[in-house]
Amino acid sequence: MDRHAHALSRTGDEAARHYERALDALLFFRAEVADEAQAMAAASPHSVMAHVFDAYLGLLGTEEQEAADARRSFGAFRSTVDPAGLSPRERMHAAAAQTWLDGNMSRAGEILGEISTEYPPRRPRPGRRTPDRLLHRGRSAAARPDRWRAFRVGR
Template sequence: MDRHAHVLSGTSDEAARHYERALSALLFFRGEVADEAQAMVAASPDSAMAHVFGAYLGLLGTEEKDAAAARRSFSAFRGAVDPAGLSPREQMHAAAAETWLEGNMLRAGEILGEISTESPRDALALAVGHQIDFFTGDAQRLRDRIGGALSSWDGDDPHFGPLLGMYAFGLEEAGHYGHAEEVGLQAVERHPRDVWGIHAVVHTYEMRGLFGEGIRYMDARTEDWTDGNYLSVHNAWHYALYALEAAASNASSASTTTLSTTRRRTPSPWNSWMPPPCCGGFSWSTSTSSPVGLPSPRLGPGVGTAPTTPSTMSTP
């Protein structure tokens, strides 16, 4: 079983340890995720969740060749395994991975949502589902998928911090900029190298036109977001956008250096993550007005109850 008592069929204790390390690396966008996932397969070749994890990684990278390799590998596993030997949660994960590999990302996200309803402390289902919501531009689900699960988590759990970072990004994409900043700062306070939490805070400043504040925020934690993670280049684009929008020539020069440095420090093979639609073009993004912020829900005892106001996805 994993640390939250989810069944890991065909998985040795050694492989389970690799699973936990791979999951933590995924939540924090760290480069060791691929090595840990491969080590899990090597330790337990019959582990369903090892193969599911590998399939998700091949898809999250958004590279066609990686997705094709994941499809071949996962198809071979599916052909050799008896589904009856898997737990219901594992069967649903396998179905989600297979559905996405076949090209139906939206349905895969729905299946992952069903897993989260039944097993709200399944961090893998939440994280992968969150990225699908991001890829498909579903602001409401970005907010509500994570918001609906948070009340099932212990605030002392080491994965609660990155979940707050995800929730912050969902709040921001749904237009709750002030509250998104508040929750994102909580996430980063828990884990200074939570680059998705940093990314969420960065978005809140962008959408409110607080470019100088955004530059100061990123400058204050440069080492936290530039080194050894899959989001460093993407966050450097945000820094460059700030510099252009603030018309700060010194910062613009610095952003060029930062972008070059982070490209060199970003681990392979995901140095292109995130996909271009999130980044937008400089000229397009800098000419787009920020939408009016919506009323902020409060994060408290009823954190799992998400607001239902309409939303507008941000483009940077």
């Protein structure tokens, strides 16, 4: 389970710790995100979220080859996994990653939005810094504060 009590299928405790550190690194734009993601995959090579995370990182990179490698790697992984053995949230993440890898970023974003609505994070643990966007869990995008509204042209 992750910090929000979401299932991490085929993921051991060590890999789960690397997953949490990789998420923190990604959220706070720290360089160790790739190292933690690789450590997660090494600790649990069959972890669903390790492969999903790797696909997302491949898509977020600036090199076209990274996205092509992520597509090939994720496709190979998905061919070995029975979706029935995944949690509903993991199935949605796998679908979002595959949809994005297939070139439909808009639909992938919709699926990711559905995930954050259906599986909101729990309240942060005391002493833990949490980005503002995570504190608005379960609310639609329209209900979230728009900090950039003053900069939007034509509104």
